[in-house]
Amino acid sequence: MPLFSSFDEELEFLEEYGLDCIPLLESRSMYYKVAEIHLSENRPMEAVQAFLKDNGNIDSVARAADTLLEFMWRKCSFRITPKAAVDHSVRQAIALADKLQVKKLEPMTRNLVYIAHY
Numbered sequence: 001m002p003l004f005s006s007f008d009e010e011l012e013f014l015e016e017y018g019l020d021c022i023p024l025l026e027s028r029s030m031y032y033k034v035a036e037i038h039l040s041e042n043r044p045m046e047a048v049q050a051f052l053k054d055n056g057n058i059d060s061v062a063r064a065a066d067t068l069l070e071f072m073w074r075k076c077s078f079r080i081t082p083k084a085a086v087d088h089s090v091r092q093a094i095a096l097a098d099k100l101q102v103k104k105l106e107p108m109t110r111n112l113v114y115i116a117h118y
Helices: 007-016 022-027 031-040 044-053 058-075 088-098 107-117
Strands: none
Touching: 007 022, 022 031, 031 044, 031 058, 044 058, 044 088, 058 088, 058 107
């Protein structure tokens, strides 16, 4: 006999008690929701990875690109020295940019991704 009668009941229980619901959401391929949780907890690279897994949602590619661009802007703005900007997280962001389906992006966003990438 299952502990919960429905997925929603299980999710509500996890959220109510502050437990990690990401594994449950991933088991249901609810990657957009997973990404939003990562963003709310200030984990942008994990959010981008989740957005990229979400093949069924056309908005996910744009959200992944926007999240990457915002991250790169914060890490590589004019006040940051080049040496300080090039760390593991920037390399990870560039690697994730390679995985974007840029053809699905708006032209302006696509151009910004290309600029940030190179």
